[in-house]
Amino acid sequence: MNEITDRGLIRQYLLGKIDAQTELEEKLSECIFTNEKVTDIVDSVEDEILENYLEGSLDPTEKDAVEKYFLQAPERKEKLRFAKLLAFHLKKKAFDVLPHVSFTQAGSWYSHFRTYGMLAALALVLVASLVYIGGLQQKHAQLETQLAQEKEQSSALAKQAELLQPTIVPLTLVADRARGTESSMPQVEVKSSTRRIMVEIALPGASSGAFDVRLENKNGGAQLWSARVSPLISRDGDARLVFDVPADAIQSDVYSFLVTSASSANQSARHYDFQAKLAN
Amino acid sequence: MVKTLLLGGFRPAGGLQVGESTSGERQVYSVSPMVARGAKKALTPDAFGKFLRWLSQNDEEAVREYQSIRMRLVRYFVHKGCPDPDDLFDRTIDVVVGKIDECGDCPSLPAYCFGVAKNIWRQDLRERNLAQSVDPEENMALPAHPEPSFSEQELKCLEHCVEQLSPSDREIVSQYHQSQGHDKIETRKRLADGVGGLNALRIKMCRIRKIFGFASLPV
Numbered sequence: 001m002n003e004i005t006d007r008g009l010i011r012q013y014l015l016g017k018i019d020a021q022t023e024l025e026e027k028l029s030e031c032i033f034t035n036e037k038v039t040d041i042v043d044s045v046e047d048e049i050l051e052n053y054l055e056g057s058l059d060p061t062e063k064d065a066v067e068k069y070f071l072q073a074p075e076r077k078e079k080l081r082f083a084k085l086l087a088f089h090l091k092k093k094a095f096d097v098l099p100h101v102s103f104t105q106a107g108s109w110y111s112h113f114r115t116y117g118m119l120a121a122l123a124l125v126l127v128a129s130l131v132y133i134g135g136l137q138q139k140h141a142q143l144e145t146q147l148a149q150e151k152e153q154s155s156a157l158a159k160q161a162e163l164l165q166p167t168i169v170p171l172t173l174v175a176d177r178a179r180g181t182e183s184s185m186p187q188v189e190v191k192s193s194t195r196r197i198m199v200e201i202a203l204p205g206a207s208s209g210a211f212d213v214r215l216e217n218k219n220g221g222a223q224l225w226s227a228r229v230s231p232l233i234s235r236d237g238d239a240r241l242v243f244d245v246p247a248d249a250i251q252s253d254v255y256s257f258l259v260t261s262a263s264s265a266n267q268s269a270r271h272y273d274f275q276a277k278l279a280n
Numbered sequence: 281m282v283k284t285l286l287l288g289g290f291r292p293a294g295g296l297q298v299g300e301s302t303s304g305e306r307q308v309y310s311v312s313p314m315v316a317r318g319a320k321k322a323l324t325p326d327a328f329g330k331f332l333r334w335l336s337q338n339d340e341e342a343v344r345e346y347q348s349i350r351m352r353l354v355r356y357f358v359h360k361g362c363p364d365p366d367d368l369f370d371r372t373i374d375v376v377v378g379k380i381d382e383c384g385d386c387p388s389l390p391a392y393c394f395g396v397a398k399n400i401w402r403q404d405l406r407e408r409n410l411a412q413s414v415d416p417e418e419n420m421a422l423p424a425h426p427e428p429s430f431s432e433q434e435l436k437c438l439e440h441c442v443e444q445l446s447p448s449d450r451e452i453v454s455q456y457h458q459s460q461g462h463d464k465i466e467t468r469k470r471l472a473d474g475v476g477g478l479n480a481l482r483i484k485m486c487r488i489r490k491i492f493g494f495a496s497l498p499v
Binding site: 007013014016019026029030032033034039040041042043044045046047048069070072073074075076082084085086087088089090092093 | 352353354355356357358359360361362363364365390391394398405430434435438439442453454457458479482483485486487489490492
């Protein structure tokens with residue numbers, strides 16, 4: 001037997017399990033004695049037995065063999081003591097490096113630290129969010145203020161624009177309903193700035209005396225405005241009525257001025273139609 | 281011999297009364313059971329010097345050979361579960377020295393010493409078995425292995441030794457001994473993969489432990 005590779009056999013040998021098998025025992029002993037290469041294997045099996053003993057993973061028979069046979073030599077006892085010392089040292093070192101791993105109390109501290117840390121982080125996020133939201137609200141308020149100012153400015157400009165718009169629009173009526181056509185009906189655009197409509201009605205022939213003028217809608221159902229107006233007579237003898245009516249009662253519709261002579265009942269009434277359009 | 285002793289390089293064997301040879305080469309020497317251990321025959325300097333000359337004519341070489349034989353024989357007695365391997369080694373050398381004139385033609389002195397050692401072990405085993413049968417209490421009184429207490433000095437010394445290891449060896453030692461249960465199995469499997477298998481890992485760990493100076497056998 002030049003070399004042993006069977007760790008199980010070496011284990012049995014080291015535990016004294018094959019002492020009774022004289023031939024095998026002597027071969028193994030001689031091999032170990034003469035072959036230095038086997039030394040490391042045998043020593044490592046020794047270490048393994050000690051590890052198993054310390055772990056408590058040996059079966060009762062092996063444990064008994066370790067205590068009554070394997071550990072008889074002082075060297076082995078010293079080796080066991082060293083194994084315990086090394087384990088103790090490494091546990092202590094692990095505690096020093098990672099306290100939360102080994103001890104409940106330390107773990108609790110770490111757990112609390114982690115909880116507090118999370119709470120602190122949460123509080124930080126909340127504060128940051130509040131600051132951010134506050135900033136947004138402030139910005140929003142500023143924008144609203146600016147918008148209000150813009151609106152005011154816009155309104156003021158609109159008013160200024162209205163002031164710039166003409167408040168009186170002209171309306172000239174030449175042909176009465178009997179002579180006029182639907183397609184050629186005069187039109188007047190009434191804007192929001194329009195306050196009054198300046199009306200000029202050309203009267204046919206030589207007309208004198210005052211005339212009653214009424215503004216009514218096309219069907220004549222409602223009288224919107226009325227007045228007695230004296231005509232203006234030119235050098236050529238042409239007569240025309242010039243007056244103005246308020247524009248606030250005017251909607252987009254067809255209206256008519258009914259003109260009748262206030263002094264002569266024989267003269268027939270004339271209707272002067274026009275189309276009003278409201279502009280924005 | 282005086283020169284080599286002054287060097288402090290080895291522990292000379294003690295003396296032991298030698299019994300008569302009873303059989304062939306393996307059973308040539310036996311220790312008389314009638315002789316108490318305390319009544320050993322002193323090994324004379326002349327006899328020990330003769331033994332060393334037999335090992336080698338060169339002093340240093342002779343000492344090295346003696347140390348080698350001693351280391352291997354003590355290891356043998358440790359493996360055989362002997363409570364006092366050094367004493368058995370002394371007894372072995374005493375026997376060999378006592379018969380040195382008879383084994384001058386032996387082809388291998390270490391093999392001759394080993395043959396004697398086997399007989400010494402068997403004799404010792406018989407003595408121990410006899411003692412246990414006479415006094416069963418001795419068996420019952422086998423020392424337990426209580427949790428040892430470690431001194432600060434020992435821990436500091438160990439810390440120093442660990443620091444002397446290479447970083448990779450230190451990491452292996454640390455990981456090898458940490459974890460519990462399934463984690464330990466997985467850790468060692470991973471370490472084993474890194475060094476060529478579990479047996480290779482165990483041998484490596486064994487060698488590292490020897491670096492600590494806690495090898496199982498004195499050198």
